[in-house]
Structures are given as structure tokens and as C-alpha cells.
Amino acid sequence: MSRLRVDWPSCEARGLCHxxxxxxxxxxxxxxxxVRGEVTxxxxxxxxxxxxxxPRLAIRLVPR
Known part of the structure; x- marks a missing residue:
């Protein structure tokens, strides 16, 4: 399993991740x-x- 991490200063709330x-x-x-939980x-x-x-490279996938 993995998790998503948000880089808050970079995020501009465009909603593509959702x-x-x-x-x-x-x-x-x-x-x-x-982010509600783990990425299965x-x-x-x-x-x-x-x-x-x-567009802002504000999220990344990281191992748990």
C-alpha cells in the first residue's frame, strides 16, 4: 500500500486529483x-x- 502526500504551499486547489x-x-x-486513506x-x-x-506537482505517492 501507498499514501498520497500533499505539498500544501504548492497546491492551488484545482481538484484534478479528486x-x-x-x-x-x-x-x-x-x-x-x-486524502481519506491508503492507496490500495x-x-x-x-x-x-x-x-x-x-499542474503544480503538489501531490506525490509515497510508500507506506
Whole structure:
């Protein structure tokens, strides 16, 4: 399993991570990501796509 980490100073609340990985990422009222838990093995490919899609490179996938 892995986890998503958010680089808060870099994040601009665009919400792409939520669009690509709604199973793990919710958005707060301002559009900033709330990571709800672990990235399961089944979701690793989607998590990597969300990391690559972030325009500010504000999220990363890290091993648990």
C-alpha cells in the first residue's frame, strides 16, 4: 500500500486529483484535497495518473 502526500504551499486547489482518484481524495469547501486513506494496490495506477496530472506537482505517492 501507498499514501498520497500533499505539498500544501504548492497546491492551488484545482481538484484534478479528486477527479482522477475520488476513491481516496475528497475536496474541502475551498477545493483543497483531503486524502481519506491508503492507496490500495488496485488504485496505484490511478494514483500515479493523478500525481502526473497535477499542474503544480503538489501531490506525490509515497510508500507506506
Amino acid at each position: 477527479e482522477l482518484l475520488p476513491e481516496v481524495v475528497d475536496l474541502d469547501e475551498w477545493g483543497y484535497p483531503i 494496490d488496485e488504485l496505484v495506477a490511478d494514483a500515479r495518473a493523478a500525481v502526473r496530472a497535477c
